[in-house]
Structures are given as structure tokens and as C-alpha cells.
Amino acid sequence: MTIKTDRHRPEDPRAFEEMLLRSEAKFSTLFNASPLGMTVVDAETGRFLNVNKAVLNATGYTEDEFLSFSYWDITPEKYRDQELQQLIDLKEKGRFSPNRKEYICKDGSLFPISISGVALVDTDGKEIVLGLIEDISERLAHEKELERLALYDTLTNLPNRRLITERIGQAIAKSQRDRSIFAIFVLDLDNFKPVNDNLGHYGGDELLKETALRIKSLLRRGTDSVSRHGGDEFLLLLTDIKTQDEARRIAKSICKALAKPFQIEDEVVTVSASIGIAVYPDHGTDQITLFRNADKALSRVKEEHGNGCKVFGSYY
Structure with missing residues (x-):
């Protein structure tokens, strides 16, 4: 030609x-x-x-x-x-x-x-x-990796704070449309620091990864999300729940699952978890209020030596 x-x-x-x-x-x-x-x-x-x-x-x-x-x-x-x-x-x-x-x-x-x-x-x-x-x-592939790094925790491969914040914003918009409710859980491992010190840096990281996998396995695919906020703190979003009692039952099942021993290399490790719960719209209609109230509920669990869960306001 x-x-x-x-x-x-x-x-x-x-x-x-x-x-x-x-x-x-x-x-x-x-x-x-x-x-x-x-x-x-x-x-x-x-x-x-x-x-x-x-x-x-x-x-x-x-x-x-x-x-x-x-x-x-x-x-x-x-x-x-x-x-x-x-x-x-x-x-x-x-x-x-x-x-x-x-x-x-x-x-x-x-x-x-x-x-x-x-x-x-x-x-x-x-x-x-x-x-x-x-x-x-x-x-x-490079763009996809950059996106993953921007939205996912590099250790656990869970969504990070930015991504879970976007999803909570979407959940608020959906709940406003169809008058549904959802819950957020702030989860913290009890006494993680001494366990981490005993296991060493690598062992502590492995425990966090196993914790993430165990939490993720308990959530409903396609509706619930779990993110790592740093350290040993996780944030969970549970959409389409019907009542506060349902949220509490799910939180208790997570605490029970995390209390089972973990096998980290040659060591058997036992930890427990504390969970604070806030439900939309009862405990807030914006993210800041929901986070704050879930964190207050978490603090109350910690004051009672952890290994449990509380819904915001249920302890007054």
C-alpha cells in the first residue's frame, strides 16, 4: 500500500x-x-x-x-x-x-x-x-496496583480507612432512600501489645492477617465490609440489618470466633476482641457521629476488661 x-x-x-x-x-x-x-x-x-x-x-x-x-x-x-x-x-x-x-x-x-x-x-x-x-x-496493571495501594491495607489486603469511608457514605445514601438501617463496628484486639512483643514483629503481623481472615469469613458476601484502620483496630460495616439486637448478635459471634486459638508459626496464641457498635440512624446520621459513638461504646467495653461488645447507649 x-x-x-x-x-x-x-x-x-x-x-x-x-x-x-x-x-x-x-x-x-x-x-x-x-x-x-x-x-x-x-x-x-x-x-x-x-x-x-x-x-x-x-x-x-x-x-x-x-x-x-x-x-x-x-x-x-x-x-x-x-x-x-x-x-x-x-x-x-x-x-x-x-x-x-x-x-x-x-x-x-x-x-x-x-x-x-x-x-x-x-x-x-x-x-x-x-x-x-x-x-x-x-x-x-500499574494503575490497578496504585489503586490497590490507595484503597487497601498492604498488610491484610483489607479495605483501608479511605475505602470504608466511601462505602459508609454509600450506605448512608442508600438508607436515606429506602429507610433501611446499618451498623458500624469498631473492633480492637485486647492486650495486643504484649502479644505482639512476645511474637515479634513478623508474628504480630501474621496474627493481624489471620484475624482479618477470620473476621472476613464471618461476614455476608456482597453486603458487609471490614477494614483495617491501623494497628490492631478494625472497622466493620454491616448493611441491611433489621435491628440493634441483630447487630449485637453478629458482634458476639465475631468475639467468640476471635477468642479461639490462633496458630502462629510454632505458637498457639489466644486473644480476645472488644467491639463498639453504632447503628444508623439511631446513633447518628453522619459518619463522624457514628464513628464517635461506636468508639464510645468500645471504650465502655474496654473499661469492663474487654472480650465483649456493646451497642452505643445501651449501657446507660
Whole structure:
């Protein structure tokens, strides 16, 4: 394929033909050797006219297979509006800026790419689109890891304070809509410091990870959340509960589960937990008030030597 151009066109037809051949050879070499994915598409039909090895290697298709497709065939339906906007940009601007999408690979997996395109005309007068395709798999993995680090505790892999705060905000909005209630638990391990000192730094970390797993195993999937707030403190969000008594029963079951011995390397470790409970909207209609009242309930449990739970206000 040769890109049509009238710039610096020699008057001698043979010289012009030689120039086109040289241009075609240069383009073909660049096209095939480029580490950047490149495609040529018929602007009218959307069918692929050419594809380089970078795209074939990433998607798993043979050249013949790929050239039997149009760009609609290997693009998931969710990108349909985006594809239509690209066509509008090509018509109005002669190009479209880089945007993210995916190609459907031969094995059914999705290949994440950033694609840009420019409208051209070949030597036969056919309108074509040259697509430039960048593999963004590593970039997305890096972004995902950064997001995980921003939202999850690195030790326990539980949501951190920021993420649980977002979820509590969502729970408040939902409860305001449907008049449901939810509870937050502030959970603290009793006498963790001497246990941590005895186990050492590594053993203490292992105990926290095992504690997180044990708490998580007791929660309802899809409705409840547990986060680590730092140290040996955890925050739990239980949505769609019916009564304060239900919240108290769940808290008691968690305390009972955490009182069972942990096997940390060669040592059997026994701990207990204290839980303070606040229920929306009875004990607050905003996060700050709910946190404060759950923490007050936790303090009352601690004053009574821990290993138990209390709902805010139930001890007055």
C-alpha cells in the first residue's frame, strides 16, 4: 500500500513512479518492523486491509484471519458509541485522538489498547484509516496496583480507612432512600501489645492477617465490609440489618470466633476482641457521629476488661 501525495511530484512519470516505489518500501518496512501495533482499515467498509506483526502477536490471529474482520468484529459491544465518535472525528478532523478500548483476541481474552487514527488516501484513491495501537496491559496493571495501594491495607489486603469511608457514605445514601438501617463496628484486639512483643514483629503481623481472615469469613458476601484502620483496630460495616439486637448478635459471634486459638508459626496464641457498635440512624446520621459513638461504646467495653461488645447507649 502506498500513501498518495502530490508534494514534490517529479514531472517525469517514471521518476514519480520510482518515488512512489521507494515510499512504499519505506512505509512497508516501518509498518512491519514497528513495535507499535499498526492497522490499515477501509474507511468505507471498516474492513482491515493490512495489519502488522505486533498486532497479530498480541491477538493470536493469523494475518488471513485478521484481514477477514472489520473493526466491529473484534471490538466489544460496549465500545460501540466510542467507535461511532471516532468515525465522526475522522470525518470532521481527519483524525481521532488516542483512546482506550479492547480487541477480542483469538482465545476470547481481551487485549487492552490505546488507539489513535488518521484518515489518508492511497494511490488508488481509496479512503483509508491508519491506526496506531499501543499495548497498555502493563500500564493498566500499574494503575490497578496504585489503586490497590490507595484503597487497601498492604498488610491484610483489607479495605483501608479511605475505602470504608466511601462505602459508609454509600450506605448512608442508600438508607436515606429506602429507610433501611446499618451498623458500624469498631473492633480492637485486647492486650495486643504484649502479644505482639512476645511474637515479634513478623508474628504480630501474621496474627493481624489471620484475624482479618477470620473476621472476613464471618461476614455476608456482597453486603458487609471490614477494614483495617491501623494497628490492631478494625472497622466493620454491616448493611441491611433489621435491628440493634441483630447487630449485637453478629458482634458476639465475631468475639467468640476471635477468642479461639490462633496458630502462629510454632505458637498457639489466644486473644480476645472488644467491639463498639453504632447503628444508623439511631446513633447518628453522619459518619463522624457514628464513628464517635461506636468508639464510645468500645471504650465502655474496654473499661469492663474487654472480650465483649456493646451497642452505643445501651449501657446507660
